[in-house]
Amino acid sequence: MKTRAQAAKVLFEVVEQGVSLSTVLPAAQQQLAAKDRALLQELCFGSLRWLSRLEAIAAALMSKPLKGKYRQLHYLLLVGIYQLLYTRIPPHAALSETVSACRLLKGETFRGMLNGVLRNVQRQADALQQTVDQKPTSRFAHPKWLIERLKAAYPKQYGAILDANNQRPPLWLRVNRRHHDRVSYRALLAAQDIAVAGEDPGSEGLCLAQPCDVSQLPGFADGWVSVQDGAAQQAARLLDPQPGDWVLDACAAPGGKTAHLLERQPALAGLVALDSDAKRLERVKDNLQRLQLTAQVICGDASRPQTWWSGPAFDRILLDAPCSATGVIRRHPDIKWLRRNEDIAELVILQGKILDALWCKLKPGGTLLYATCSVLPDENSEQIKAFMARTPDAELVALPQDGGPDRPGWQLLPGEGNMDGFYYAKLIKR
Ligand SMILES: C[S@@+](CC[C@H](N)C(=O)[O-])C[C@H]1O[C@@H](n2cnc3c(N)ncnc32)[C@H](O)[C@@H]1O
Incomplete structure (x- = not known):
């Protein structure tokens, strides 16, 4: 009962107050006994994954939605529908636990109503599912603006992309080359x-068949292995820093790619891990400490390098730019409801500004790798086309999976090779 009430509160905070799930969930989990925390996580991720579909089903069964101070009960109802349609929780337990949670949300008088709607969901499940399949926003459980953008960019693949975004993501590991190679760590597993x-034969990535408690993995506490999606692991391989290089990781927090760069190349002249978010930089420091790696960690604005760097120009720059994160929706389903269409144009301007500013800090002959976890061409191939057009000394290196002149760079789509959606463009300064 308490778990369902907590899930309703979390959904309310994410959807109506715009706070990210990764911020709200850990605090809510602390309110529960350890044994109930995994269920809370499942209810929150699952309900956010299918939110607009659950909304459509609730709307089909209610004459008007719960409003004002009863909004948390509305989310409790969605949590109830989610359990009945998407989990193996026995329906009688899902129903009674959800209805009982009304009391914890100061909505005792709504017990009867919730009970009635949930019983109707049980009785009419197939018909309701068919009805909501008629509308793309509930069929795909994505906001209209995002479906339209994906349809315009990928007329043939957009349905598969939307479906992939609704899958549960696999657990990828990055084997720390300083301790083991991929083959020998696989034997330990x-x-x-x-x-x-x-x-991933090209990198250090292993994709597990089932997610597991990472603390049980061989050598996890000693830094033999880290959690990182296979797509994100391409960055260090593509940037390929050499002994003696000065490297800048320009948007570094929480530090996954920083650590990977250092694991792959122990003989750098130096690595600067920059981010504008001081709190997120603490996680970079924690990661470096766990892995016993060293970098110069700086809090600063990547679009104004003159304010934080007077050292030598860099041989290699990784710009893992702030982006819409539309490639990692399967890991962060709240992105669908937090991100707005208007955000994209603002992000594109910021990315362009950072690209221009960092280009000035790259040595002639140096390499800049532009990366995003987005699938939107505006942030990716169009961004790079515009940069190339205004930057005469930039040369684009064709990657093996390059999209050609119309779509330069490497666009990974979500689920491809079991990886997240990601984008890479490799640029050399003449
Ligand atoms: C995609 S995340 C980086 C992920 C990181 N590279 C990793 O692999 O763990 C983007 C980061 O850009 C940072 N950021 C946003 N605007 C920035 C700016 N103007 N200057 C520096 N960092 C910025 C955000 O705080 C965020 O940590």
């Missing part, structure tokens, strides 16, 4: 009966 579903 096999010895513990941990099955691997796939691997």
